[in-house]
Amino acid sequence: MAVEAGKRAALEGTVDFQAILKEAGLAALVAFGLAISIVGVRTVTIPGGLGLEYRWEWVVIAVVGVFLGRFALAYRRETRSPGRRAEREEAMDRIGAQVQRMAKVAGPLLVVLAIALPWMPFSNRYIVDIATLVVMYIMLGWGLNIVVGLAGLLDLGYVAFYAVGAYSYALIAVYFDLSFWICLPLAGLFAATFGVLLGFPVLRLRGDYLAIVTLGFGEIIRVVLLNWYEFTRGPDGISGIPRPSFFGLPFSRRVQEGEQSFHTFFGLDFSSMHRIVFLYYLILALALITNLFTMRIRKLPVGRAWEALREDEIACRSLGINPTNTKLTAFAIGAMFGGFAGSFFATRQGFISPESFTFVESAVILAIVVLGGMGSQIGVVIAAVVLIGGTELFRELEQFRMLAFGGLMVLIMVWRPRGLLAHRDPTMLLDTDSPSATAGKSSP
Amino acid sequence: MSVATAETANHDLTIPSGARALLTVEHLTMRFGGLVAVDDVSFAAGDAEITAIIGPNGAGKTTLFNCLTGFYKPTVGRLTLDRGEKQFLLERMDDFRIAQQAHVARTFQNIRLFPAMSVLENLIVAQHNALMRASGYTVFGLFGIGGYQKAEREAIDWARYWLEQVRLVERADDNAGDLPYGAQRRLEIARAMCSRPALLCLDEPAAGLNPRESAELNELLLYIKQQHKIGLLLIEHDMSVVMEISDHIVVLDYGRKISDGTPAHVRADPAVVRAYLGEEEDDEIPAEVAADLAEDQDPGADGSGEVRGG
């Protein structure tokens, strides 16, 4: 109907204002229905029970806003030529391709910039801290991107692996007093094992079932962490998690007799910045490893099989690809990187509790992957910088953060279902100059 | 070929040309709740031969394919694939194992490519298992150890060979989803062949093709049979494809086998005519069908040779 109206308008050069007004009016009516209850009236706690507060002006604003917005949208639609959606998709795909191409040049540059960041003149403790946080989410985003972007498995409980990583690191470090460099791989291994244990029964499920089971799994992990007091110390959390050392040299001010710390070894004055910068480099290195790994595995058979499974599982099965095992590797590898990030989180904070591993975390990481463009490595970077860096800079808007994330996820899906910067370059090209194939007859 | 009674004909396992049986289907039955889609069907398909399965809509052809390739587990029946050195009981295997171990490849009625991946990648994914081994199940490949590079080059060469056969070399780096319909059909066949099958099952490969493309398809299928000496099992509505290239035809109707033999035998079988045209008495084939069938016998369709161009 809309397309037809658009064609008519394009042909006649006129716009049917009456129809647009009617449409905007209906939208306003719906907005009124939505706003009258939840927006217009607020329940407040008063002595002796609940009272009400009225905000009718907000209802008016909402209704007028929706009316004008809908009117503007409808007007734009009527006056533009139809078939715009395809054009827009193409334009966005071109932008995605350009960003991808630029990333090949800009990528190393960004890495150099990231390495230089702590030494910049404007740099201070606060900036390095935020950068550390951003890079941590970039790493989580890249980890989840393997599962969601490449293998097409919607994992809504990614935080579970992050939690498993953090808790295994913390428990091993606290109970067995092992160093960070031993605990880190162990934590990753534990997380991957959890991925396999969860994945094995559920990965043969349909996509949407998988989503809700992983969501449930994320909750189970949290509930267990909360209630298994003897093991995890429940809501009290685990404190006193050892900080990472610089290959055995601790970052401590006081040094015990006969031992050395980072600053005495290198003959520096003690500065708390040393540890902060070290943590930043640590997560940067971990993130870069994640990225290198992903780039490399995309070009290996298993990476291609992930993408093929995302595209058409039945076709994969007809070609002899074991779907469960292939998905399982994606799940386990994604979990492993989540586990690494979790142990980094634990060592950075020095304290962890189940509070840090709610569904909201999973949602934030998913939002980074989705907004950046599923499967796009550079997209994750941009999304993490904007979403995490942005919200850190605008602290006062903190309470609107999740509202905006949720809204953005819907908008991006409606507007560009494969993600904002989604663009896929083939993992190999046919070299057409080389001599013709030598492969001739071959027995099956 | 003697005319057997209806009772025994149903379980006739002879192959008209006397070729070695590559696939033997015995007493295959598939029920969905109360519906019997395939009802006690037996036949054999020869090695290095084209066997066609024809029948009106709803005769159970695709269901039979899905049983063969493991997507459905048959209610009753034995499906044996005999590759000479090794036998496989397909009804006991998972779908992906049938492709992986017994080397049965298939195409789909509604084309199933990997649309967001390039044409070349589609063909490389088809060689997944060999490449997985070459990459040391990812571990060695990740660190660049071992012969993965070489294996990948060979895989690309093999893919290029099939791209040449289906005339898609120029489109190798385009997304499979962007190809026109006929090219997608050809690519699907090339992809199946890239997995080096012993038996290739084609589910209506000529559906939606124009006459020229259809003739090219005939060439391609004959070429596969002659050059690669594998068995082809073909479901087809298009009589021009079936009659011209098949060595052996099995006719299904309402899930039962009603005829089995050479194209000439099937064409003359009154049961087949009845199934296709309703209750005609078996005295004479109607004029237009006869004409149609006669036309199909003419092998000189143009476009020959182009299939293998390049």
Next chain:
Amino acid sequence: MEYFVQQLINGVTLGAIYGLIAIGYTMVYGIIGMINFAHGDIFMIGAFVGLIAFLILGLVGITWVPLALLIVLVVAMLLTSVYGWTVERIAYRPLRGSHRLAPLISAIGMSIFLQNYVQLLQGARVRPMPPVIQGGITLMETETFVVQLSYVQIMIVLVTVALMAIFATIIARTALGRAQRACEQDRTMAALLGINVDRTISLTFVTGAGLASVAGILFLVYYGVIDFYIGFLAGIKAFTAAVLGGIGSLPGAMLGGLLIGLIETFWSAYFTIEYKDVAAFSILVLVLIFRPTGLLGRPEVEKV
């Protein structure tokens, strides 16, 4: 024994609430084959709308409980349905025919949005409501234990049964029900036969939201406290109920709801209350693995 009977009563009451939410999941799944992740939050919004309506009625002076309850139910069903309709229109309809992850992600986004929308507008703290219906019938009595069937529980079961009856009639007898069943079978064919598919899907969301809002009010009256987060857990459990009963099957949703309510209650009563949510999830996983069609669902043949 007395303890068991008491748990049985509690379980059935809880199960009725889950069942009402589960219907929304199962209907939407039946017609467009997706999990409406935001459905739990629609339930939560229904509870808030109900709370506001109760408070307003209290201020106006309508305190006769049956009348107040009726008004609240009708008002909340109407206003929550608008939310159901809007969610479908904004987040799902534009994505029909898109790749398969898109509607799921959109639904997750919608769920996150609605939770934070209510949190911002109504506050993050728990909202308590004074009990509307008090008292009950004592069924059994021993020296140590009293089995109580409260009026609230009777009301919840009665409302649920009445709604189910009305709803079943709508599906079986009316043009809307026929259109809906037709769309479930084959959307393209239904469209060719002149059924307005978009409108049928919209109405499915509207009815689902209406039933969820009733569940929200029953939850509010039963427990007396709500917050913006109740939709998350209730949603997952109701979804589990829908899967257990056989997704796509309406009697299955009700049966699944009852079973989940009973399992959860007995688990809390006889094992540990802390892990009651784990029980529901475990059932979900077990059902999906061993009997993905649920108890009353039709087997789904994979289309190749």
